Amino acid sequence: MTEYAVLRMGDPQLHRVAEPVTRFDDPALPALIEQMFAIMRVERGVGLAAPQIGVSLRVVVFAYASRADFPDCETLPPTVLINPLVEAVGEEYQEAWEGCLSVPDMRGLVPRLRRIRYQARDAAGTPFERNAHGFHARVVQHECDHLDGILYPQRIRDLRTFGFLEELAGSGRLTHGALPCEDRY
Numbered sequence: 001m002t003e004y005a006v007l008r009m010g011d012p013q014l015h016r017v018a019e020p021v022t023r024f025d026d027p028a029l030p031a032l033i034e035q036m037f038a039i040m041r042v043e044r045g046v047g048l049a050a051p052q053i054g055v056s057l058r059v060v061v062f063a064y065a066s067r068a069d070f071p072d073c074e075t076l077p078p079t080v081l082i083n084p085l086v087e088a089v090g091e092e093y094q095e096a097w098e099g100c101l102s103v104p105d106m107r108g109l110v111p112r113l114r115r116i117r118y119q120a121r122d123a124a125g126t127p128f129e130r131n132a133h134g135f136h137a138r139v140v141q142h143e144c145d146h147l148d149g150i151l152y153p154q155r156i157r158d159l160r161t162f163g164f165l166e167e168l169a170g171s172g173r174l175t176h177g178a179l180p181c182e183d184r185y
Helices: 028-042 134-147 165-170
Strands: 047-049 059-064 076-088 093-100 103-113 115-121 127-133 162-164
Touching: 028 047, 028 059, 047 134, 059 134, 076 134, 093 134, 103 134, 103 165, 115 134, 127 134, 162 165
Parallel strands: none
Antiparallel strands: 047 059, 059 076, 076 115, 093 103, 103 162, 115 127
């Protein structure tokens, strides 16, 4: 099995637009998805996009089980999005703190659509569609941005709200390890 590492901001691969998955019968696809979930768990991430590990395919995984340190975040079951499309439901935006495995130890205040609808294919290639709001919508938008070569700092409106986690927490602007749970910030 191929071993992958999370690429960090500055690596040019993170700014490329990923290619669509065209073969769902490729045995490398389930192996990639398994590796992505494993990396996400080890790194304690909420989501991971294939470009973050140097694979230029439109594949996203995410999951979030409630943790004692963030009891207000909604649980997100393990989900695979292949070739996702995201559309706005309404025009309301919400700003919340985000972090990223490719931008370690930093956080930024990022505006995202509060409500979205997304469609994708699952690991078997079966199409599905879901509506999402709040934290769920934020996670999907963040991870799908990676498929288009966009990192969350590019979405920040005011760079004074971007910095190292330790300094932001020390200033009282966010609690250590803050996640963008709906209506929390």
